Amino acid sequence: MEGVADLQTLIPPRTTSRRVQAAIEQGIKAFFGGNALVAIIVLALITIFLFREGFGFFGQNLTNLRLYRQAGLEYVDIIRDVSTQHEALSRKLSDIRLQEARAMEKRSVPVEEINATLAPFDQFASAFGDTAENLRTLVSDLTDQASALKESLYARAELAAQRAQLERSGALAAAEKIAVPAVDRATALATLHQGAATFESVSAEMTATLYTLLAQAPPLPDAAEQKTFDQWKTRTREYLAGLPKASENLRTWSAETPIPWYRSISSFLFGRDWVTASFWQDWYGIVPLLVGSILVSIVALFFAVPLGVASAIYVSEIASVHEKRFIKPYIEFISAIPSVVLGFFGIAVVGQFIRAASQSPWFKWISFFPISERLNIFTAGCLLALMAVPTIFTLAEDALRNVPRGFKEASYALGANRLQTIARVLVPASLSGIVSAILLGLGRVIGETMVVLLCAGNRIAIPDFSQGLGAIFQPVHTMTGIIAQEMGEVVRGSTHYRALFMVGLVLFTITLGINYLAQKLVARYRMSIG
Amino acid sequence: MVNIIEMPEITSPTIANQPAPSPEPGVERAMIEIEDVDFSYGTHQVLHDVSLSVPARAVTAFIGPSGCGKTTLLRCLNRMNDLIDGAQITKGSIRIEGTDINASSVDVVDLRRRVGMVFQKSNPFPKSIYDNVAYGLRIAGVTKRSLIDEAVEKSLRSAALWEEVKDRLHVSGYGLSGGQQQRLCIARALAVEPEIVLMDEPCSALDPIATAKVEELIRQLKEQYTIVIVTHNMQQAGRCSDRTAFFYLGRLIEVDDTAKIFSNPGQRQTEEYITGRFG
Ligand SMILES: Nc1ncnc2c1ncn2[C@@H]1O[C@H](COP(=O)(O)OP(=O)(O)OP(=O)(O)O)[C@@H](O)[C@H]1O
Ligand SMILES: [Mg+2]
Numbered sequence: 001m002e003g004v005a006d007l008q009t010l011i012p013p014r015t016t017s018r019r020v021q022a023a024i025e026q027g028i029k030a031f032f033g034g035n036a037l038v039a040i041i042v043l044a045l046i047t048i049f050l051f052r053e054g055f056g057f058f059g060q061n062l063t064n065l066r067l068y069r070q071a072g073l074e075y076v077d078i079i080r081d082v083s084t085q086h087e088a089l090s091r092k093l094s095d096i097r098l099q100e101a102r103a104m105e106k107r108s109v110p111v112e113e114i115n116a117t118l119a120p121f122d123q124f125a126s127a128f129g130d131t132a133e134n135l136r137t138l139v140s141d142l143t144d145q146a147s148a149l150k151e152s153l154y155a156r157a158e159l160a161a162q163r164a165q166l167e168r169s170g171a172l173a174a175a176e177k178i179a180v181p182a183v184d185r186a187t188a189l190a191t192l193h194q195g196a197a198t199f200e201s202v203s204a205e206m207t208a209t210l211y212t213l214l215a216q217a218p219p220l221p222d223a224a225e226q227k228t229f230d231q232w233k234t235r236t237r238e239y240l241a242g243l244p245k246a247s248e249n250l251r252t253w254s255a256e257t258p259i260p261w262y263r264s265i266s267s268f269l270f271g272r273d274w275v276t277a278s279f280w281q282d283w284y285g286i287v288p289l290l291v292g293s294i295l296v297s298i299v300a301l302f303f304a305v306p307l308g309v310a311s312a313i314y315v316s317e318i319a320s321v322h323e324k325r326f327i328k329p330y331i332e333f334i335s336a337i338p339s340v341v342l343g344f345f346g347i348a349v350v351g352q353f354i355r356a357a358s359q360s361p362w363f364k365w366i367s368f369f370p371i372s373e374r375l376n377i378f379t380a381g382c383l384l385a386l387m388a389v390p391t392i393f394t395l396a397e398d399a400l401r402n403v404p405r406g407f408k409e410a411s412y413a414l415g416a417n418r419l420q421t422i423a424r425v426l427v428p429a430s431l432s433g434i435v436s437a438i439l440l441g442l443g444r445v446i447g448e449t450m451v452v453l454l455c456a457g458n459r460i461a462i463p464d465f466s467q468g469l470g471a472i473f474q475p476v477h478t479m480t481g482i483i484a485q486e487m488g489e490v491v492r493g494s495t496h497y498r499a500l501f502m503v504g505l506v507l508f509t510i511t512l513g514i515n516y517l518a519q520k521l522v523a524r525y526r527m528s529i530g
Numbered sequence: 531m532v533n534i535i536e537m538p539e540i541t542s543p544t545i546a547n548q549p550a551p552s553p554e555p556g557v558e559r560a561m562i563e564i565e566d567v568d569f570s571y572g573t574h575q576v577l578h579d580v581s582l583s584v585p586a587r588a589v590t591a592f593i594g595p596s597g598c599g600k601t602t603l604l605r606c607l608n609r610m611n612d613l614i615d616g617a618q619i620t621k622g623s624i625r626i627e628g629t630d631i632n633a634s635s636v637d638v639v640d641l642r643r644r645v646g647m648v649f650q651k652s653n654p655f656p657k658s659i660y661d662n663v664a665y666g667l668r669i670a671g672v673t674k675r676s677l678i679d680e681a682v683e684k685s686l687r688s689a690a691l692w693e694e695v696k697d698r699l700h701v702s703g704y705g706l707s708g709g710q711q712q713r714l715c716i717a718r719a720l721a722v723e724p725e726i727v728l729m730d731e732p733c734s735a736l737d738p739i740a741t742a743k744v745e746e747l748i749r750q751l752k753e754q755y756t757i758v759i760v761t762h763n764m765q766q767a768g769r770c771s772d773r774t775a776f777f778y779l780g781r782l783i784e785v786d787d788t789a790k791i792f793s794n795p796g797q798r799q800t801e802e803y804i805t806g807r808f809g
Contacts, residue, residue, distance in 0.1 A: 321615055406653030410715070413610060414666035414722060415643035424669065429656055 054505045057498035061284060062264035064495055067157075068281050070185070070255050071150035072192045076142045077281075078253065079199055082246050083139050085239055086132040092232055093125045100225040120218035131209050134202045142195045147279065149188045156183050189255050196250040203243045210240055268502060274460045274477075276486065276496050284499040286506060288462045292377070292476030293446055293507075295463065296456060299381025299472055300388055300445045305438055307385070308392030312434075315393075316400040317422055328397075335390035343454030346383040351375050351455060354382075358473075368470025375457035377472045383451045388441035395440060399433025400426055432521040439518035443511045449480040456481060479507045557773075561586040561726060561756040562607060566622035569602055571614065576602050578780045580622070584726075584773075589748060589757045591767040591788065594777035595803065600760045601650065603777075604728050607631075607758065608645035609638050626726070643670065646724035650731045650760075652711040654703035654718070659686075659695050662703045662714055666722035681721050688751065689717035690743050709740030716747065727751065729759040733766065745770045764804055768792050776800045 016024075068074055097118060104114045159180045166175035214233055220226045271285015315327050351374040357363065359370040403426050411421040427434070457475020460482070465471045477485075483500050490497040562584035569577035576599045584590045592600040602611070606624060609631060611617040623630050631641055643666075654662050663682045672678060682699070686692040691713045695706070703714055712732055719727060729748070733741040748770045751757060761767050767774050768788060775785040776799070784797045795801045 404653065406649060406651060407655055409610060409613065409649065410653045410655065410718070411665070411669075412613060413608060413642055413647040413649075414669065414718065415639050416665075416669045417639055420669045424665070425655060 050501060050505055050508065053498060054501035056493075057268070057284075057495065057502045058261075058264045060495040060498060061268065062259070062261060064282060065263055065267060066259050067150060067153060069257065069259060071153050072146045072189055072255055073150060073281050075192060075195070075250065075253050075255075076139065076146045078246055078249050079135070079142065079195065080139050082199075082203070082243065083132060083135050086135065089232070089236055089239065090125070090129050090132075092235075093128060096220075096225055096228055096232065097121060097125065099228070100220055100222060103222045103225060117221060121220065124213065124216075124218055127213055128210070131206050131213070135199075135206065138195065138198055138202055142192060143280070145188065145192055149183075149185065149192075152181070152183045153185070156180055185255075196247065199250060200247050203247065207240050207243060210236065268499070272462060274482070276499075282496065284495070284502075286479070286503060288460050289477055289479045289482055289503060290506070291462050292456065293452075293478040293480070295377045295472060295476060296380045296384060296452055296478060297442060297445045299377055300384035301438065301442060303382060303385035304388035304392055304441055304445075308389045308437070308441065309396050309434060311389075312393050312396035312400055312437075313422055313427070316397050317418065317426065331393050332390050334386060339387065339448060339450040340454070342383050342386065343451045346379055346451060346455040347375065350382055351379040354379055368467050368473060371470075371473040373457055373473065373475045375455050376475045377456060377463070380452045380456040380478075381472070383455055384445045384448055387448060387451065388445050391444050392437045392441040395437030396430075396434045399430035399437060402433070403429045432524050436518035436521040439514050439521070443514040443518070446514070447480065447507065447511050449484050452478045453481040453484050458485070479503050483507075557583045557585045559586045560584065561627065562758075563625045564603070564606075564622070565625070567603075567606065567619055567624065568621035569599070569606060569611075569619050570617070572616040575620070576780050577606075580777075580780075580782045582775055582782055582785055584756060584758055586756050587752055587754070588772040589752050589759060589770055591771035591774045592758065592760045592777060593762070593764070593767050593774060593803070594783075596762075598777040599780045600777055601730055604647075604730055604758060604760055607726070607728055608642050608647055610642075610647065612638065643722055644724055645726045645728060646719035646722065648712070648715050648719050648727065648729040648732050650734060652708065652715050652735065654706075654711050654714050657703060658700045659703050659706070659714060660699040663718050663721050665718060670722065685717040685721040688720055688747070689713045690747050691717055707740075709736045709743070712736060712740070713744065713747070716744070720751075724755070726756045726758070729757065731760050731762065733761070733763065741766070764792075764806075776803060778803070 014021075100118065100121075101114055104117070109117075159178055163175050163178045163180060166172075166178070214236065217229070217233060220229055268284055268286055270287060271283055272287050273283040273285045274288055275281070275283045311327065311331060315324055319327060355371060355374045358366075363369045407425050407429055408421060411425045416424070456478055458477050458481060459475040460477045461474075463471040463474040463476060467474075483504055486496070487500050490500065560583040562582075564580055564582040564584075567577055567580045568575060569580075580599075580603060592604065594600055605611045606619060607626075619632060624632065626641075626645070629636065655665065657665070660682055663685055664678045667678055667681055672681075683692060683696075686695065691710060694710060695714075698705075703711065706714060712735065716727075716729075716732065732748075733744050736744065745766060748757060748759065752772075759767075759771065771788045773785065774788045774791045776783045776791065776795075776797070778799055784791065784795060784800045786796065791800060792804060795804065
């Protein structure tokens, strides 16, 4: 009992009353609870806002798609497509000529002789180009017609919307004043439809000319080029064989065929074009952006995962105390570099270096080298890898360090060496932790904006995978990049504005999914270690 | 609790200056010879001048109050202390069958394969029972399935676990009870057929039945293996060991045949510790 008495003298007598004490406790509780509440509310508001702004997109996009058909733009694009294919064939011809000239140069044939040998080919090529003359004229005529119709339809819709708004707000007199002009769509479309007949005659003429031209195609001196040229001829024949199909499409096309509502969603999720602020037609297809983001992330993880995990293993298992003290803060320091500085470094140093390296004779054997673009998926991926390494390193090192000592000791005591212990005990025991570290690194990479905006090249196109690995040296645009670039310029509430929100939502969903997965893995890993 | 203040002086010159018992009386064939060993963790010296012989094919028990350095000495025998930064033997030598284990020519992997260890806290790997036992063989490069199967069964049988787990060899070792886990760790250590088995309080977490099983096991194992066991349980030391070494504050106070230590100890501290007057 003596001991207890002693203890009591140690603790000073209570000076504040019970009430005050309770009030203070209540205050503290309210403070922390309030903060948590604010965080939750803010998150909820952000989510609601994203959804509200984003989902309006589908309605507007549907109108956009319907207008495309009603104004006959779709009709014109059928012919335009034929013309574009012709251009592609024409480009391929100049490609073949270039290859042939190079091959001859390699055989050290003098320039004059090259030109002389290829003169028939050049003639052929220009004759080929000329065959599309009428087609091009037709396309440009129809384009003007359809644009005018679209324009007037659009203006009418605007005015009608204004008027409806006024009527709704009760200003009937003002509403009366707005005259919604009538648009004679039927006549305009009928004129447009005459294009089908013109197209038929134009394509018949072109087919005839081309078949005779193909029969007279000059031979090429090199076998390899001759082979490509023959392939080209096959493609051209296929092209010509496809023309009746286009005519058929034109004849059966109708502006009144309804566009189902889901096209608005599918054209966003599976659309391969992202074209905005175009005089002709806007397309909001997320695929090129999604592919861009994914490719950049894959390249980034390709570098960041081995680097991050290996250095984590090194630091937690192999490094001496001294090395640890140096390496850990050093890697973690990377994350302190502002991303805009990294992006700047990427443009000025990494991109430049990669292009220079691709031009060096050492890499001649790589088919897609030298590369033409300094800023591309690879450049952005390298820099993003740098940003992901600290995340992966820190979390993986944590996971490895948390493996109970007993596992390690048991392994060594059984005569395992260090490598065996790492590979068979430490890594398996912390695997889910390491995987979740990688996932969080991925989340960081996908969500990163500044570096991709500066270094990915910002060309909105799906890379040409026919080059194989060369695809990763092509410029792309990404989901984050497009939002950052375009959000500042769009009109609030426009389809474009809402489309950007939808992109944001897709991004949000992806990162949320990744984080959820990572957290689940961490929980599992805690259990298995527990 | 140990009341250190009431303890009599232990640094009497007779103990500190005891000559190295080499070969110790009562030990016919010494497997391990520890000679004048000082050991420190960094600057903190934990073992002072320890000299001891461990007889082959017999059980030697280390006893002594908590923190006196039993685990430390045990871990010196298979060089597990190499894993701790700054831990080192500062004086003396440890020989196993005449070879200094700390010599640079000794391969520590070989040493650990010869000197198996069962830890104070059971630590099966987060793998199946089978993989736990097979681990030592696999890392030693044994790939033949039939050989591994045979060794797994044999070691599980020697650890008196086979009957309990033979139907679920491929479930996680974590699904076993604490006592079974400890026996699994023993089986794992036996699978590589070491010559010496070090056991650090193998029964500290076990109920009396499991303890009895492990003790029975130890008595069987000494037919083939040299065993060193650390224990806080005096009855256990009395039941299953042939020789007993008593440590206090990092010093070896006394080592002798177990029967003699328990009936007629040479030192007063030993007697006090054994009879429990100590704490
Ligand atoms: N890794 C370490 N680093 C520093 N000091 C240590 C370390 N391990 C043990 N010690 C110290 O060495 C002394 C002996 O410890 P040891 O674990 O050998 O005691 P023990 O006799 O096994 O005790 P117990 O019966 O409680 O297991 C203790 O004072 C302990 O604090
Ligand atoms: Mg101990």
